[in-house]
Amino acid sequence: MRRKNIIAAVAIILLTVVYATLTAQLPTRSLPDTPGPTFFPWVNIFLLLVLSISLLISSIFTVKTVENSDEFHEGPRKTKSTVIAFISFILYLILLPSIGFVMATIPFFAAMMVLFSEKRFLQIIIGSITFTVFFYILFRYGFNIFLPTGNWQNLLGAFS
Amino acid sequence: MNPDILIGISQATGIIVLFSSCIGVLIGLTVGMIPGLTISTGIIVLLPITFVLPPDVSIALLLGLYVGGMTGGSFSAILLNIPGTPSASATAIDGYPLAVRGDAGRALGIAITASFIGGVVSFLFLLFIAPILANFALHFRTEDMFSILLFGLTIICSFATKSLIKGLLSAVIGLSIVTIGQDPVMGTQRFTFGQVNLMAGIHFLTAMIGLFAIPQLISNINSNNNAKGRVKEKLSSIIPNRLDFKKIRSPIAIGSTIGAFLGTLPGAGGPIAAFISYDYAKRLSKNPEEFNKGAIEGVAAPESANNAVTGGALIPMMTLGIPGDPVTAILIGALIVHGLAPGPLMFLERADFAYGVIFSFFWANIFNFCIAILSVKYLVKVLATPTYLLMPCLAVLCVIGSFALRNNFFDVYIMLIFGLIGIFMKWLDMPIVPLLLALVLGSQFEENLRVALTASQGDVSVFVNSPISLSFIILSLISVIWSLRTARKKKRSIRA
Numbered sequence: 001m002r003r004k005n006i007i008a009a010v011a012i013i014l015l016t017v018v019y020a021t022l023t024a025q026l027p028t029r030s031l032p033d034t035p036g037p038t039f040f041p042w043v044n045i046f047l048l049l050v051l052s053i054s055l056l057i058s059s060i061f062t063v064k065t066v067e068n069s070d071e072f073h074e075g076p077r078k079t080k081s082t083v084i085a086f087i088s089f090i091l092y093l094i095l096l097p098s099i100g101f102v103m104a105t106i107p108f109f110a111a112m113m114v115l116f117s118e119k120r121f122l123q124i125i126i127g128s129i130t131f132t133v134f135f136y137i138l139f140r141y142g143f144n145i146f147l148p149t150g151n152w153q154n155l156l157g158a159f160s
Numbered sequence: 161m162n163p164d165i166l167i168g169i170s171q172a173t174g175i176i177v178l179f180s181s182c183i184g185v186l187i188g189l190t191v192g193m194i195p196g197l198t199i200s201t202g203i204i205v206l207l208p209i210t211f212v213l214p215p216d217v218s219i220a221l222l223l224g225l226y227v228g229g230m231t232g233g234s235f236s237a238i239l240l241n242i243p244g245t246p247s248a249s250a251t252a253i254d255g256y257p258l259a260v261r262g263d264a265g266r267a268l269g270i271a272i273t274a275s276f277i278g279g280v281v282s283f284l285f286l287l288f289i290a291p292i293l294a295n296f297a298l299h300f301r302t303e304d305m306f307s308i309l310l311f312g313l314t315i316i317c318s319f320a321t322k323s324l325i326k327g328l329l330s331a332v333i334g335l336s337i338v339t340i341g342q343d344p345v346m347g348t349q350r351f352t353f354g355q356v357n358l359m360a361g362i363h364f365l366t367a368m369i370g371l372f373a374i375p376q377l378i379s380n381i382n383s384n385n386n387a388k389g390r391v392k393e394k395l396s397s398i399i400p401n402r403l404d405f406k407k408i409r410s411p412i413a414i415g416s417t418i419g420a421f422l423g424t425l426p427g428a429g430g431p432i433a434a435f436i437s438y439d440y441a442k443r444l445s446k447n448p449e450e451f452n453k454g455a456i457e458g459v460a461a462p463e464s465a466n467n468a469v470t471g472g473a474l475i476p477m478m479t480l481g482i483p484g485d486p487v488t489a490i491l492i493g494a495l496i497v498h499g500l501a502p503g504p505l506m507f508l509e510r511a512d513f514a515y516g517v518i519f520s521f522f523w524a525n526i527f528n529f530c531i532a533i534l535s536v537k538y539l540v541k542v543l544a545t546p547t548y549l550l551m552p553c554l555a556v557l558c559v560i561g562s563f564a565l566r567n568n569f570f571d572v573y574i575m576l577i578f579g580l581i582g583i584f585m586k587w588l589d590m591p592i593v594p595l596l597l598a599l600v601l602g603s604q605f606e607e608n609l610r611v612a613l614t615a616s617q618g619d620v621s622v623f624v625n626s627p628i629s630l631s632f633i634i635l636s637l638i639s640v641i642w643s644l645r646t647a648r649k650k651k652r653s654i655r656a
Contacts, residue, residue, distance in 0.1 A: 001589065005326075008588040012329060019336060026350055033617040037348040040606045044336040051329045058325070081381045089374075089555065093576060096559070097569050105556055112552035115381055127549060135556055143212045145564045 002059050009056035016048040085115050100150025105132040168515020172523055177220045180213070181520060184224020185527045190542050191225070192232025193244040194550065199229035200372050200486045205557045207365060207494065208564035215498035216513070220520040222494055226487050227279055227524040230430065230467045231532055234271040235540055238459070239264055247430025247466035250438040254451060254458030261454050269398035270456050271463045272532040273405075274412050278464030279525035281416035282423060282471025286478075286518050289424075294479040294507035294514075302615065303622050306608035307632035309601050312482040314636040315425060317594050318643035327594045330585070334598025335605065337362060344607040345614075357570040364599040365493040366562045366571045367578045371596060372486065373558045374579025375586045380551055398533060408460035411441040415464030422465075423472020423484060430469045430485075434462035471521060478502050478514060482601065486593060489600045497565070 023041040092108040109128035118124055139145040171177065184206075191202030202225050210218035233245030238255035251271060258267035300308070317327030340351045341361025352358040400408070415437035422433040441461035442451045451458045473484035474491075481503035483489035492502055500506065506514050532539070562575035585592055598605075616622035624630050 004588050008326070008329075008590060012333070022351055027348060031614075034614040035610045035618070037343040037346055037350055039610065041336070041339050041350070044332055044339065047332045048329070048336065051325055051332060055325045055329065082378050085378060085381050089576070089579075093559070093572055096572075109552045109556065112555055113548045116546075116548035116551050118546070118548035128552075131549070131553060131556070135553075135560065139208065139560060139564070143209055145208060145212065145560070146567065147560065147563070148569070 002062055005055055005059035005062075009052045009059065012048060012052040013056070016045055016052065019048070020045045081115055085112070088112065088115075097148050098151050098154075100152070101147040102132055102136055103150060105135070162511075164511035165515050167512035168517075169519050171216050171512065171516030172220070172519035174216070177216050177520060178523060178527075180217045181220040181224040181523050182527050182531065184221040184226075185228035185524060185531050186224075188225035188228020188230075189232035189235075189528070189532060189539055190228075192229035192248075193235040193539070193542060194545065195236055195240075195242045195244055197550065197554070198245055198372075198376070199226060199233075200368075200490065201376060201554065202229055203487060203490045204369050204373055204561055205554065207369070207490070208557075208561045210494050211497055211564055215495065215500055216516055216520070218494060218498070219491070219517055220524070222491055223517070223521050224524040224527065226470055226491075227467065227521070227528045228531075229487075230470055231272060231275040231463075231528055232539075233466075234275070234459075234463055235268065235536065236543060238267045238271060239540060240543065245430070247434055247469070248462075249431055250434040250462035251459055251466075253438065254453070254455050257452070257454035258456070258459065263454070265396045265398045266400070266404070266456070267459050268536050269400050269533070270404065270408060270459050272398075272529060272536065273400050274408065274415065274460040274463040275467040275532075276525060276529035277412050278416045278419055278466070278468035279470060279528065280522070281464075282420040282468040283518070283522045283525060285420040285424075285468075286471040286474050286521065290475050290479050290514075290518065291507055291511075293475065294504045297479055297504035298508060300504070300628060301612070301626065302608045303612040303626050304628040304632070306605065306612055307623060307626075307629040307636070308480060309482065309605045309608065311632040311636045311639070312476070312480075312601060313594065313597060313605070315639045316597050317591075318639040322589070322591070324640065324643045324647060326590045330591050331594035331598045334595035335602045337367070337595075338599060338602030338606065344603050345610045357568065361603075362574055362599075363493075363565055363571065364596070365490065365497070365565055366574050367599055368486070368490060368493070368596055369558050369562050370575040370578025370580075371582040371585075371592050373554060374576070375582040375592075377551055377555055377558075378583055379586070380547060398536060404456055408456055410444065411437070411457040411461035412464040414440050414444065415461040416468045419465035419468025420472040423469035424475045425484065430466040433465040433469045437461040437465035467525075474517075474521060478506065478517065479504060481604070483597060486596055489596055492600060 019041065023038055023045060026038045026041070028036055028038055088108060088111045092104055096104040106128050109132055110124050113124050113127055118127075136147060139147055187202060187206065188199065191197050191205075192199060203222055206221060206225060210221060213221070229245060230247055233243055233248030234251045234255065235244060237243040237248040237252035238259050241252050241256035243249045243252050255267045255271065258264065313331050314328075317324060317331055338361065340358055342348070342359060343350055349359060415433075418437045418440065419430075419433040422436070438451075438458060438461050441457050442448050445451065445455070445457055447455070469485075473488045476482040476484055477488040477492060479502075481492065481501065483492050495502055500510065500513065558575060559572055562571045563569060565571055582592060585595070612622055613620070622629075623633060
């Protein structure tokens with residue numbers, strides 16, 4: 001916990017420096033004796049710095065207790081699954097606008113099923129297609145939410 | 161009778177509204193009982209649907225889910241010793257031993273009955289206190305509103321977090337995120353980097369989907385949540401008999417009162433109310449030695465408390481626009497999407513709708529009792545639903561939910577960024593709830609602070625000159641000091 005608190009404090013201090021730099025570049029139009037658009041960001045910057053420095057100091061001077069030394073370690077296999085899940089999610093979101101909801105969701109759903117320990121091939125195929133089509137029909141025709149259908153004309157045009 | 165109450169009753173008793181309340185309860189019971197899914201996740205999943213439904217129908221659906229979810233959490237706590245929601249943790253202490261003893265049906269019946277009574281008591285709290293508080297809140301000035309919001313933020317950091325500093329940091333990060341977009345007083349663009357999509361700021365529902373659902377998805381991969389299981393035992397004698405009812409009367413009264421009261425405090429929430437009620441019921445019991453071994457009072461007290469919290473949490477949400485927990489924060493979002501801002505003005509301008517919400521809450525409790533009692537035998541089969549189907553569905557619904565909010569794919573990317581922030585915060589053991597609350601309240605917080613300072617020509621004493629503002633500032637300080645003292649005591653006991 002101690003190590004994590006130090007990481008959190010340092011990360012927030014760095015982000016606050018970026019936030020302060022951007023705030024300093026904001027227009028400062030204001031009437032006399034009235035707080036302008038930069039007033040609230042500066043209040044936040046002050047609070048972020050005070051709190052993160054307090055966290056840093058208290059973490060550095062904290063005596064290592066049994067609780068504090070009990071760091072959380074994930075197994076390598078679990079970390080790998082997390083990374084794969086996140087990459088699949090990012091790929092899914094990149095592909096979704098161009099190839100459409102149905103075409104992007106089927107492989108994503110299948111990948112997620114595999115990550116959640118489903119090994120049977122037929123179940124994966126049936127599950128991913130059924131749920132994707134179900135969601136598409138439900139939202140498109142049931143609730144009038146126009147999910148992305150893809151930009152196939154542009155995609156095919158790029159290959160021809 | 162007040163004509164707005166009559167309109168509210170008729171609004172809440174429309175066929176479609178009642179039907180949507182039933183569906184909400186059914187989904188809530190299901191979502192609540194599945195370990196790994198929370199009520200917030202259930203509401204996030206339903207959000208895209210509520211955007212296209214009329215406000216009365218969507219709020220009935222969400223309230224049904226809220227009430228049902230609280231009860232559903234107890235099913236897995238009793239049958240599997242795994243609380244479906246954090247609020248049901250105290251129920252497992254005596255509920256599971258009862259199930260092991262072969263009294264699972266009895267324990268479930270008591271949990272359902274206690275939930276119902278807790279819910280109805282909190283409905284009465286809501287019905288009688290909310291209009292009075294809203295009327296009182298109409299006299300609040302900007303400095304008073306600022307101090308109330310400050311109190312809401314500090315109390316959630318004190319109650320709902322393990323570390324006060326981390327809780328406050330999380331809240332200030334949320335307040336900083338709120339500064340993206342148009343400044344609420346002068347309309348100046350801040351931190352938009354020329355992006356048209358950022359001009360209206362970051363919608364807190366998009367952020368909420370990412371903050372709650374994505375870390376949950378990832379943690380379920382990590383834990384490979386195999387909480388699912390088949391209930392082999394046949395459930396019988398679900399409706400409590402007269403003797404049982406006599407035994408659980410006072411625990412229910414204790415739980416309902418504590419729950420409804422604690423529900424009004426932002427951040428206190430279901431788990432705290434459930435444990436406090438359990439403790440009180442044990443202390444006041446004639447047979448405290450039976451607790452932890454399968455005492456029905458130990459199921460009744462926490463279950464009535466966690467359902468009573470729901471009505472209590474709706475009081476600050478509806479009268480002041482301050483959410484008490486993530487669920488009421490999402491409810492505020494759902495109302496705002498429909499152009500209805502909860503707060504004192506709601507009781508002035510749309511009192512009919514406000515009463516409609518209150519009576520929808522009542523119906524949700526009635527349906528929750530009926531559906532749970534009649535179908536608990538069949539509902540528990542949901543516990544066998546495989547995670548490999550639930551979690552991909554959750555991921556896809558997160559995308560649909562954030563896209564459907566403004567029909568804009570930019571929001572989906574924002575959801576993903578907040579998902580990353582949520583994962584990082586969880587890894588650092590930083591609480592997410594204060595950030596969420598800050599995202600909901602941040603804009604009002606800044607607006608009230610700046611307007612009050614402008615009116616007083618920059619004189620900060622305006623916040624201590626008003627008695628209401630001063631009271632809430634003192635309460636904020638007390639909550640901070642109380643939290644610091646508790647942390648110091650805990651540290652000392654660890655060292656000892």
